[in-house]
Amino acid sequence: MSTFAEFGLESDVLQAISEMGFEEATPIQAKAIPVAIAGKDMIGQAQTGTGKTAAFGIPLISKIAASEDRIVALIMAPTRELAIQVSEEIEKLGRFKGLRSLAIYGGQDISRQIRSLKRKPQIIIGTPGRLLDHINRKTIRLDDVRSVVLDEADEMLDMGFMEDIQSILKLVPDERQTLLFSATMPANIQRLAQQFLRDPEHVKVESKLLSAPSIQQFYVEIQERMKFDGLCRLLDMEPPELAIIFGRTKRRVAELSEALMKRGYACDGLHGDLSQNQRDSVMRKFRDGSIDILVATDVAARGLDVSGVTHVINFDLPQDPESYVHRIGRTGRAGKEGTSWSFVTHRETDHLHFIEKVTRHRISKKVLPTLSEAMEGKQKILAERIMDTVRSVEEVNPFKWVAMQLLEQYDSVELLAAAMKLMTGDKKDVNIELTPEDPIRSKKRKFEGNRSGSGGYGSGGQRRYGSSGGTGGSGGSYRQGGGQGRSGSSYGSGGGQRKPYGGSGGSRPSGEGYRDSNRGRPERRDDYRGTRSQSEDFVKI
Ligand SMILES: Nc1ncnc2c1ncn2[C@@H]1O[C@H](COP(=O)(O)OP(=O)(O)OP(=O)(O)O)[C@@H](O)[C@H]1O
Numbered sequence: 251m252s253t254f255a256e257f258g259l260e261s262d263v264l265q266a267i268s269e270m271g272f273e274e275a276t277p278i279q280a281k282a283i284p285v286a287i288a289g290k291d292m293i294g295q296a297q298t299g300t301g302k303t304a305a306f307g308i309p310l311i312s313k314i315a316a317s318e319d320r321i322v323a324l325i326m327a328p329t330r331e332l333a334i335q336v337s338e339e340i341e342k343l344g345r346f347k348g349l350r351s352l353a354i355y356g357g358q359d360i361s362r363q364i365r366s367l368k369r370k371p372q373i374i375i376g377t378p379g380r381l382l383d384h385i386n387r388k389t390i391r392l393d394d395v396r397s398v399v400l401d402e403a404d405e406m407l408d409m410g411f412m413e414d415i416q417s418i419l420k421l422v423p424d425e426r427q428t429l430l431f432s433a434t435m436p437a438n439i440q441r442l443a444q445q446f447l448r449d450p451e452h453v454k455v456e457s458k459l460l461s462a463p464s465i466q467q468f469y470v471e472i473q474e475r476m477k478f479d480g481l482c483r484l485l486d487m488e489p490p491e492l493a494i495i496f497g498r499t500k501r502r503v504a505e506l507s508e509a510l511m512k513r514g515y516a517c518d519g520l521h522g523d524l525s526q527n528q529r530d531s532v533m534r535k536f537r538d539g540s541i542d543i544l545v546a547t548d549v550a551a552r553g554l555d556v557s558g559v560t561h562v563i564n565f566d567l568p569q570d571p572e573s574y575v576h577r578i579g580r581t582g583r584a585g586k587e588g589t590s591w592s593f594v595t596h597r598e599t600d601h602l603h604f605i606e607k608v609t610r611h612r613i614s615k616k617v618l619p620t621l622s623e624a625m626e627g628k629q630k631i632l633a634e635r636i637m638d639t640v641r642s643v644e645e646v647n648p649f650k651w652v653a654m655q656l657l658e659q660y661d662s663v664e665l666l667a668a669a670m671k672l673m674t675g676d677k678k679d680v681n682i683e684l685t686p687e688d689p690i691r692s693k694k695r696k697f698e699g700n701r702s703g704s705g706g707y708g709s710g711g712q713r714r715y716g717s718s719g720g721t722g723g724s725g726g727s728y729r730q731g732g733g734q735g736r737s738g739s740s741y742g743s744g745g746g747q748r749k750p751y752g753g754s755g756g757s758r759p760s761g762e763g764y765r766d767s768n769r770g771r772p773e774r775r776d777d778y779r780g781t782r783s784q785s786e787d788f789v790k791i
């Protein structure tokens with residue numbers, strides 16, 4: 251394991267890293283930082299949650315002088331939430347150097363962004379569609395850009411951003427460094443690499459597994475119409491600290507989050523039909539813990555890093571194995587443990603096995619808890635909560651007087667049971683009906699994502715990391731100091747606070763990229779502009 255001082259970084263950057271609570275470099279950071287500092291183009295691949303952002307962020311920051319008053323670095327990301335998050339991490343890394351960075355994404359008032367551009371940021375982090383808008387309006391010039399990063403490069407390619415990226419990169423001088431990062435690198439990423447990278451180094455943290463090994467993966471076979479009740483049982487039996495539930499379409503996500511709210515769960519939905527204000531507000535609530543369940547389309551599948559996510563539930567299976575890897579990768583991050591559950595209808599079992607094959611990970615079959623097991627589980631947790639509260643005398647004292655009065659009139663067991671019933675917030679009697687989704691059709695295809703020696707990304711002679719137990723699940727973890735999240739179990743960066751969510755307002759401007767009005771369609775992202783790959787038999791928007 252390397253310390254950051256070994257990379258010869260300047261003290262301002264080292265101080266920022268240390269304030270973020272990072273003590274040792276993660277394996278991808280240890281490999282990628284020296285290559286990037288040396289100025290080489292690079293394709294960087296490592297499992298979800300292993301610190302790829304800092305792996306490109308640290309060298310990027312190191313190369314920029316605070317006196318610079320032009321845009322010299324450009325980072326592109328496929329979704330708005332990710333652009334915001336990456337810009338927050340870059341901001342933290344560059345804080346002591348006094349660097350200025352700015353997130354540019356669809357859905358936010360463009361004139362506000364234009365005003366912020368007047369502060370002369372050196373680093374722009376943006377979604378391709380909105381970046382192009384600014385370029386066309388001449389509010390962003392890329393003539394001085396020396397470093398370009400494509401985060402989640404395969405997703406941007408897959409979703410038809412190729413043309414946008416081409417147009418953008420044509421405006422960046424050839425004398426630049428280009429870095430491309432993702433946890434998955436399907437073979438077609440070659441196309442992107444050949445066009446935009448010069449003699450790139452493939453930096454890869456070797457692992458047999460595509461998904462992070464710190465995630466326990468389960469599936470249950472379930473009928474479509476039983477999914478909702480099954481979900482409630484699961485949530486009751488195994489209450490997550492924070493959970494992300496993925497649904498296939500915007501309509502599905504809207505219906506499901508509403509249904510869960512009606513049943514008394516603290517949740518909200520995130521999908522591309524919401525205004526940016528709504529999306530910001532949902533993310534803020536999830537990050538600060540005011541809701542503990544986020545129901546989302548694949549718009550939340552890539553890159554999002556929320557401390558304390560213990561569970562990912564695929565209410566609907568994703569279309570691609572890559573999506574599966576990224577979705578479940580929202581948990582089990584930074585060496586933490588996580589659990590994923592996937593609901594699979596009978597007709598989708600083939601597709602599940604295809605996902606297993608590609609990701610080279612067996613997904614264990616489980617049966618859902620019965621109603622009474624779920625109830626028992628829930629009651630056990632209630633009892634624990636009550637016992638915890640009893641111990642904090644000061645909190646309980648104000649209620650004692652009324653408690654004594656009630657006890658004079660009623661039986662103590664009945665009173666306690668009634669109080670517990672109220673605590674559950676249960677509204678089991680609310681009738682819920684979701685519009686059924688069609689089963690996923692397996693579209694078998696050749697996949698060359700993580701295969702050593704195939705597709706050009708194998709790094710034959712490299713030392714193998716994480717193939718037996720992994721990204722630091724047990725024992726081998728890189729450390730992050732200081733952090734204390736919720737219930738003592740989450741890692742925290744930045745001195746243990748959950749990341750504040752820098753939200754922003756504004757209505758959707760005309761240049762906004764996404765054009766999906768069909769709420770029943772699958773959603774991958776919503777900064778959509780480019781042409782959708784015609785070979786897909788499945789419409790992704
Ligand atoms: N050296 C480190 N030590 C401890 N924690 C770290 C270190 N580097 C990054 N982290 C933390 O690990 C978490 C995951 O990092 P990051 O989001 O960059 O992962 P990623 O590899 O980009 O994942 P994904 O593939 O999902 O995008 C973040 O909370 C980050 O703050």
Ligand SMILES: [Mg+2]
Pocket residue numbers: 302303401553
């Ligand atoms: Mg990332």
